[in-house]
Amino acid sequence: MVKVGFYQGCCFQGQDAHMFETMKEMFKRIDVDVVLLEETTCCGGNTIDEENRKLSYAINARNIALAEKEGLDMLVSCNTCYMVIAKAKRALDTNKKLRDEINELLKEEGLEYKGTSKIYHLLDFFRDVVGYEKIKKAVKRPLKGWKVAAYYGCHVLYPKEIAVDNSDNPSSLQEILKALGAEVIDDYEGKDACCGYHSFYTDKSMTLKKLNRILGGVKKVGADIVATPCPLCFKSFDIYQTNMENPPRVPSSFLPEIMAYAFGIDKDKSGLSHHLIKVEKE
Amino acid sequence: METAVLQVFRYDPEKDQAPYYKEYEVPVEGTLLNALLYIKDNLDPTLAFRAFCRSEVCGSCSMKVNGKTKLACKTPMKELVETWKGKPLRIEPLNHMKVIKDLVVDIDKPIEKMKTLIPWLVPDPRVVPTDPMHESIIYPEEMEAYKDQIHCMLCFSCYSACEAVADNERYRGPFAFSKAYRFQVDRRDIETAKEKRIRYAISGGLWSCVQCQKCLYVCPKGVKPAEDIQNLRGQAVKKGFTDKPGAKKLKHFVDWIYATGQINRLYLPEEVYGNKEAREKLTKAYTEMGVEVWEVPKPTKGLMKFRDIYLEILSKEDKALDLDYSHVRKIDKMVSDIFKADICTIVDKAHEEGRSSRGLISKLKGLLGGQ
Known part of the structure; x- marks a missing residue:
């Protein structure tokens, strides 16, 4: 059993708490014990950086320090949280002055950023820690006949310093989906476009244009569903899609949900039946 | 000798009805620019592309390889073959600019867009001596604030890869915002110019950036336009431009996360x-x-x-x-x-x-x- 600290961010708490339960249950099937790092806070969403970058570094030094206190590596699911935390770690690891200054502040809470915990995203955690074979073995209900479009999202591939896969030609998501027994589609118009999640509250028109590109592309190649490891890309596909003038009504899945379903967890508990755009495929 | 196939975009608007791709077999050694020069010297002298310094300084040879923006002189052929696992390499001109011939694009539009953001110093007479015989000193610690931005060599890699440019015609481009930001943090620049740059940045799409980080990835010089855009947004809000949705979103984050x-x-x-x-x-x-x-x-x-x-x-x-x-x-x-x-x-x-x-x-x- 591998034990890892799970960073929830905003996507796995409040009304989205069930997403963590799905995640925990799914991970149990591949012998991973995910421990919720309860005292962590929002990573700042790459928005607090606009207020002050050091604040973003400090918040995330605290988040990482909480995993270090438990002696655990940190697993992040959200692409943006991953990018923001990994960037902060890089800054803290390469800038002693910054690290010392922030550690001085963390002292009050009895915390210290040491740089001992590794930060994983779902994709490299599945590839490097769990292994594709183990995923394959856990499958109880192979996704036979499911045409699944693979969508990575941006913040696991860019910038290069924090990328978890080859930024130009990544393969981990396809490998995971293949292990579930799905027919993977990884070449479609818009596969590299941004999901538009972060511009919904800065320039909404941009979000809708991005969704049109990606979901239009997914529809054109005849995929049944688009799967993404990022809960924000998923929210953009499932929730913001309904804001489009003519929504293509393309169903989507957050990767752990479709994995849970393939591992034999039912549609309701896997979360797949809670989407605004219904997942009809059985 | 190991070889690879390049499928090169060819188009001469004066002669060709439509663009087409021509295949060339090139050695897998040196950089992509070496391969293009090999074609030009040995296979086809009619191929047009821009290149000059061969050492990541002039910024002329950026282009796309299988859709991804690369500076040809910085990209080893071996790395391309490994990344694309033996698949053919499709070489195309940059996005969002008119093709003049083959891989050569017209850069006038992004240059014009950049100029709207006042990417030059507007001296503050209280700081910069008006007498040209007097030095205007900048200390190394002051330069820290813009030491990366000054390396931009106008290769337009970020402009080509930009998600905001793709869906907003008015968007000025990542490099343009970095060029503007460079003067926003220069002590010698006058406050009225800084204020103007913010106004022009806002009308030039400052809040349209989707923060995808592709500009950080493709920049051959380590400039971080998306982060400069965050800094400019912060400046805009600080200067009182708080009516845009993005400013209200920032307020939501600042207050709720604290609370x-x-x-x-x-x-x-x-x-x-x-x-x-x-x-x-x-x-x-x-x-x-x-x-x-x-x-x-x-x-x-x-x-x-x-x-x-x-x-x-x-x-x-x-x-x-x-x-x-x-x-x-x-x-x-x-x-x-x-x-x-x-x-x-x-x-x-x-x-x-x-x-x-x-x-x-x-x-x-x-x-x-x-x-």
Whole structure:
């Protein structure tokens, strides 16, 4: 059993708490014990950086320090949280002055950023820690006949310093989906476009244009569903899609949900039946 | 000798009806630029592309390889073959610019766009001596603020890869914002020019950037346009340009994260777009799915100490916004009304009640007689 600290961010708490339960249950099937790092806070969403970058570094030094206190590596699911935390770690690891200054502040809470915990995203955690074979073995209900479009999202591939896969030609998501027994589609118009999640509250028109590109592309190649490891890309596909003038009504899945379903967890508990755009495929 | 096939975009608008691709077999050695020069010298002298310094200085040879922007002189052929696992390499001109011939594009448009952001120094006479015989000194520590931005060599890699340029014709381009930011943090530049740059940046799409980070990835010189754009947004808000949705989103993040350790998606539509129905709609949709709705996030354990760290940094550092304490007090009141306890004690109480957040709320509901 591998034990890892799970960073929830905003996507796995409040009304989205069930997403963590799905995640925990799914991970149990591949012998991973995910421990919720309860005292962590929002990573700042790459928005607090606009207020002050050091604040973003400090918040995330605290988040990482909480995993270090438990002696655990940190697993992040959200692409943006991953990018923001990994960037902060890089800054803290390469800038002693910054690290010392922030550690001085963390002292009050009895915390210290040491740089001992590794930060994983779902994709490299599945590839490097769990292994594709183990995923394959856990499958109880192979996704036979499911045409699944693979969508990575941006913040696991860019910038290069924090990328978890080859930024130009990544393969981990396809490998995971293949292990579930799905027919993977990884070449479609818009596969590299941004999901538009972060511009919904800065320039909404941009979000809708991005969704049109990606979901239009997914529809054109005849995929049944688009799967993404990022809960924000998923929210953009499932929730913001309904804001489009003519929504293509393309169903989507957050990767752990479709994995849970393939591992034999039912549609309701896997979360797949809670989407605004219904997942009809059985 | 190992070879690879390049499928090169060919188009001469004066002769060709439409673009086409021509295949060339090239040695896998040196850089992509070496391969193109090999074609030109040995296979086809009619191929047009821009290149000059061969050493990542002039910024002429950027192009696309299988859709990804690369500076040809910085990209080893071996790396391309490994990345694309033996697949043919499709070489194309940059996006968003008119093709003059083959891989040569017209860069006038992005240059014109850049100029609208005043990417030059407008000297402040109080700082810069008007007498040209007097030096205008810049200290190394001052240069820290723009030491990366000055390396931009106008290769237009970021402009080609940019998600905002793709969907907003007016968007000035990542490099243009970095060029502008470089003078925003120059002590010698006059305040009125800084104010103007912000106005022009806003009308040039400052809030349209989607923060995809592709510009950081493709920049051959380590410039970080998306981060400069964040800095410019911060400056815009600080200078009082707070009417745009993006500024209100920032305020939501600053206040809510301080108050609870989390943002609150239920209140974002209301606080950014004044859309009160969205919260009711979302609540209804969640309830119908059998999902418990939390009007406020569960306050993070250690919240009071987290707040101390937060305030400590904001009190010392240059920031875009001050905390809006009346907003924070409103949030505090919502939290204490829901949890029936004072914000300072609720955190510990909430966490004594149970580990699972769902378990917690049902227990609390039980305690409160199902309120």
